Amino acid sequence: MRRKDWQTLGFAALLLLVAALLPLTGDGYLISLGVSIAMYTVLATSWALFSGPTHYISLATAAFFGVGSYVTGSWIEIIPYWALLPIAAVAGGVLAALVGLATLRLSGVYFVIFSLGLAEMIRQVVTWYQNQTGHKGTYVLTDMTDSGIYWQLLGLAGLVYLAGWAIGRSRLGFALRIIGEDEDVARHVGINTALSKVALFVVSGAVAAVVGAIIAPRYVYIEPAIAFAPMLSFQVVIMALLGGTGRLWGPLVGVVPFTLLWEVISASFPNQTTLLLGLSFLVIVYLLPGGFVGLYDRLRARRALRGVPA
Amino acid sequence: MKRRTFFRASTALAAMTLAGAAFAADPIVVGAVAPKTGPLAGGAAVTHWPNIQLWVSEVNARGGLNVGGEQRMLEVIEYDDQTNPAETIKAVTRLAQQDNADIILSPYSTGLSLAAAPIFDRLGIPQITSSAATDQIDELAGQFPNLFFLLGRSAEIAGGAVEAMAKMRDAGEIGNRVALVNVADAFGIELVSAGKPALEAAGFEIVYETSYPLGTQDLSPIMKAAKDAEPDAFVAFSYPGDTFGLTEQAMIEGLDVGVFYTGVGTAFPSFAGRFGAAAEGIMGIGGVNASSETFLDYAARLEAETGSQPDYWASGQMYASLQILEAAIEATGTLDMAEVTQYIKDNSFETVMGTITFDDQNSSTGYWTAGQWQDGVFKGVASFGGLDGVVEPFVKAGWE
Structure with missing residues (x-):
C-alpha cells in the first residue's frame, strides 16, 4: 500500500472515532438523529457498492432490511443477540445470492421492477407464514439503548467502508467498473459477469439485513408492513444519488444533508412533509444531477482548466 | 422552530388581548405525534387528532389547567410521523429535548405506540395508549412501567x-x-x-x-x-x-x-x-355505553368543535386518556411526571367512557x-x- 492509502485509512478511522463520541453528549435528540444518519449511511453506502459501479438500480433494500428485522424479532428469545447479527448477514446474503442468480441476467428496468417486487413478495410470505401458524405479534423487548444501536451501526459502517475500499482496489472492483461501462465488452474480455454481480449483490444484501437486525430492538414491535416498508428502498436510493455513487464517500455526503433537511421539514412543516420532500427532490435532481460527488468533480475539473492546482 | 415561535407569539398575543395587562403564566407545552400521512393517516384523522383539538380548546376555554394553583394554558406542538416508527421515535425525542414539551401524548396504533415506549420509559413520562391492542401486556408492563393500556387485550x-x-x-x-x-x-x-x-x-x-x-x-x-x-x-x-x-x-x-x-x-x-x-x-x-349522557355529550361537543364524529371504539378512549392526564396533573398540582404516573396508577378516573381504573399491569379494568x-x-x-x-x-x- 502506498503512503497516501495509509493516510486515507487513518483519516477515515479518525472520523469514525469522532463520530463515536456523539452519545457522550447525552443528548437523546442528537443521538436519535445520529442513529438515522448512521443507518442510512450504511444502507446507502452498501447499496452504492453494488449499484454504483454496475448501474443496476436495486430497490430491494427493504426486503433485506425486513428479513434482518425478522431474524432478530423471531429469535431474540432463544438465541443471544450477538449471534443474531451474523445469522442475519447469512440470511440476507443467501437471499441476495438466490435473487441475484435468478435476476441479475435481467438488465435495466426489468431488474428495477423485480427488486421492488421482492420486498412485497417476502412480506407476503412472512404474512402467510404467520397466518398459517397463528402468530401473535413479534415483540423485541431488550434493554438496548439508542446509543448502543448507534455504536453498532457505526461499527458496521466501518466494516462497509473497509470492504468497499478493499473491493475498489481488487480485481472484482475493476471487473464491476467494466461491467458498468459495457457489459458485453466485459463478457468478451473474459470476465464472469454474473458471478461478479452476484458477489457484490450478496455483500449489499447481507449488510442491509444486519442493519435490520440491529434496528429491530428500537422498534419494539415488528410487523410486516413496517419491516418491509417500500419507502425505505426509495429513501436509500435518493440519498445515495444525492451524494453520488462514483466514490466511496459519496453516499455519506448525501445522507447527512438529506437527513438534516428531512428533519427540518418534519419539525417545521409537519403538515406538508411529503409535499416539501418532493419539491426538494426535484430541486436536487435539477441542480445536482451527478450528486455532490459530481459537483465536486466538476468544480475540480473547472479549477484544473483554469490552471489552478486542485 | 418556526412553528413554535409562531404559536408562542399567537398565544401571547391572544393572552394579551384577552387578559389585558395581566400576565399569563407560561403555557404548558403538549407534544403530539401521530400519522398525518401514510397508511394510518385515515384512522388517526378520525380517532386521534380531533380529540386533541377538542381537549385543548376546551381546557383553554376554561382558562387552562390548574397546576398547583396556577392557571396555565395549553400549547400544542404536532408532528406527523408518516406512519413510520423511526419518525415516531425521532419526533418524540424532538418534543422532549428540542421543544421541552411538558406533556407528550401517546402516538397512534399498536406499532407506533410501542416504538415510542422505550423513550417514554426513559423520560419517565406516562404513556396512556388508547389505540394499542396487544396480548403481551404482561411482558410490556414489566419492561415499561409507565405504559398504560385503555383498549385491552x-x-x-x-x-x-x-x-x-x-x-x-x-x-x-x-x-x-x-x-x-x-x-x-x-x-x-x-x-x-x-x-x-x-x-x-x-x-x-x-x-x-x-x-x-x-x-x-x-x-x-x-x-x-x-x-x-x-x-x-x-x-x-x-x-x-x-x-x-x-x-x-x-x-x-x-x-x-x-x-x-x-x-x-x-x-x-x-x-x-x-x-x-x-x-x-x-x-x-x-x-360504547350508548345510554351514557357523558358519552353523548362528548360526541356532540367533538362534532361541534371539529366537525368530526367520534368512532364508537377508540375515539372515546383517546379523549379519556386526555381526561386522565388532566385529572392527574390537576390533582397532584405538578408537572412532575413521576408523581403524575403514580397518581394514575393509584386512582380511578371519571371519563367520557365511564370510570376507568388500571390493574397492576396498567391495563384498564373495563373495556x-x-x-x-x-x-x-x-x-x-x-x-x-x-x-x-x-x-x-x-x-x-x-x-x-
Missing part, C-alpha cells in the same frame, strides 16, 4: 364477539354454524388465533374458514364460498378497507345470517353513513369488546370487566 376482544354470539345461540336465536375469515395481517391474525379456539370452545362449528391478504380488492369469491357453506353466523376479523368490502359483498350476495360481525372499522360513523339501514344489526369490534349497530348507534353488547350499559344483541334481519 386482543384475546378479550375476540372473546367478546364469541360471548355475544354464544348468548344468542343459547337463546335459540341462531344456529351453530360459523363462517370465519380474517385479514392476513398483524391484528387480524392475532384476533383469529384467539377467536377460533374461543369459538370452538363455545361449541360452534366452523363450516368455512379462510384468510385474505391485506389490500385485497375483490372479496366476492370469499363471500360466495361463505354463503355456499350455509353458515348461521359470519365472523370477519378485518381491517377498515375490507370491513367495508365484505359488508358490501354480503349485501350483494344477500348473505342470510343471524350474526354478521366485522372487525376494525365497523364502529366508524362512516360505516353507518355508507350502509344506512343495512348496517342495522351488524356487529363489530368496540362499542368494550363487541358492539352492534342498533337504531343508528353502535352499542356495546359485550365488555370485559362488566361495564354498565351492555345491551342485548339481536339477530340481524336481512339487508334492507
Whole structure:
C-alpha cells in the first residue's frame, strides 16, 4: 500500500472515532438523529457498492432490511443477540445470492421492477407464514439503548467502508467498473459477469439485513408492513444519488444533508412533509444531477482548466 | 422552530388581548405525534387528532389547567410521523429535548405506540395508549412501567364477539354454524388465533374458514364460498378497507345470517353513513355505553368543535386518556411526571367512557369488546370487566 492509502485509512478511522463520541453528549435528540444518519449511511453506502459501479438500480433494500428485522424479532428469545447479527448477514446474503442468480441476467428496468417486487413478495410470505401458524405479534423487548444501536451501526459502517475500499482496489472492483461501462465488452474480455454481480449483490444484501437486525430492538414491535416498508428502498436510493455513487464517500455526503433537511421539514412543516420532500427532490435532481460527488468533480475539473492546482 | 415561535407569539398575543395587562403564566407545552400521512393517516384523522383539538380548546376555554394553583394554558406542538416508527421515535425525542414539551401524548396504533415506549420509559413520562391492542401486556408492563393500556387485550376482544354470539345461540336465536375469515395481517391474525379456539370452545362449528391478504380488492369469491357453506353466523376479523368490502359483498350476495360481525372499522360513523339501514344489526369490534349522557355529550361537543364524529371504539378512549392526564396533573398540582404516573396508577378516573381504573399491569379494568349497530348507534353488547350499559344483541334481519 502506498503512503497516501495509509493516510486515507487513518483519516477515515479518525472520523469514525469522532463520530463515536456523539452519545457522550447525552443528548437523546442528537443521538436519535445520529442513529438515522448512521443507518442510512450504511444502507446507502452498501447499496452504492453494488449499484454504483454496475448501474443496476436495486430497490430491494427493504426486503433485506425486513428479513434482518425478522431474524432478530423471531429469535431474540432463544438465541443471544450477538449471534443474531451474523445469522442475519447469512440470511440476507443467501437471499441476495438466490435473487441475484435468478435476476441479475435481467438488465435495466426489468431488474428495477423485480427488486421492488421482492420486498412485497417476502412480506407476503412472512404474512402467510404467520397466518398459517397463528402468530401473535413479534415483540423485541431488550434493554438496548439508542446509543448502543448507534455504536453498532457505526461499527458496521466501518466494516462497509473497509470492504468497499478493499473491493475498489481488487480485481472484482475493476471487473464491476467494466461491467458498468459495457457489459458485453466485459463478457468478451473474459470476465464472469454474473458471478461478479452476484458477489457484490450478496455483500449489499447481507449488510442491509444486519442493519435490520440491529434496528429491530428500537422498534419494539415488528410487523410486516413496517419491516418491509417500500419507502425505505426509495429513501436509500435518493440519498445515495444525492451524494453520488462514483466514490466511496459519496453516499455519506448525501445522507447527512438529506437527513438534516428531512428533519427540518418534519419539525417545521409537519403538515406538508411529503409535499416539501418532493419539491426538494426535484430541486436536487435539477441542480445536482451527478450528486455532490459530481459537483465536486466538476468544480475540480473547472479549477484544473483554469490552471489552478486542485 | 418556526412553528413554535409562531404559536408562542399567537398565544401571547391572544393572552394579551384577552387578559389585558395581566400576565399569563407560561403555557404548558403538549407534544403530539401521530400519522398525518401514510397508511394510518385515515384512522388517526378520525380517532386521534380531533380529540386533541377538542381537549385543548376546551381546557383553554376554561382558562387552562390548574397546576398547583396556577392557571396555565395549553400549547400544542404536532408532528406527523408518516406512519413510520423511526419518525415516531425521532419526533418524540424532538418534543422532549428540542421543544421541552411538558406533556407528550401517546402516538397512534399498536406499532407506533410501542416504538415510542422505550423513550417514554426513559423520560419517565406516562404513556396512556388508547389505540394499542396487544396480548403481551404482561411482558410490556414489566419492561415499561409507565405504559398504560385503555383498549385491552386482543384475546378479550375476540372473546367478546364469541360471548355475544354464544348468548344468542343459547337463546335459540341462531344456529351453530360459523363462517370465519380474517385479514392476513398483524391484528387480524392475532384476533383469529384467539377467536377460533374461543369459538370452538363455545361449541360452534366452523363450516368455512379462510384468510385474505391485506389490500385485497375483490372479496366476492370469499363471500360466495361463505354463503355456499350455509353458515348461521359470519365472523370477519378485518381491517377498515375490507370491513367495508365484505359488508358490501354480503349485501350483494344477500348473505342470510343471524350474526354478521366485522372487525376494525365497523364502529366508524362512516360505516353507518355508507350502509344506512343495512348496517342495522351488524356487529363489530368496540362499542360504547350508548345510554351514557357523558358519552353523548362528548360526541356532540367533538362534532361541534371539529366537525368530526367520534368512532364508537377508540375515539372515546383517546379523549379519556386526555381526561386522565388532566385529572392527574390537576390533582397532584405538578408537572412532575413521576408523581403524575403514580397518581394514575393509584386512582380511578371519571371519563367520557365511564370510570376507568388500571390493574397492576396498567391495563384498564373495563373495556368494550363487541358492539352492534342498533337504531343508528353502535352499542356495546359485550365488555370485559362488566361495564354498565351492555345491551342485548339481536339477530340481524336481512339487508334492507
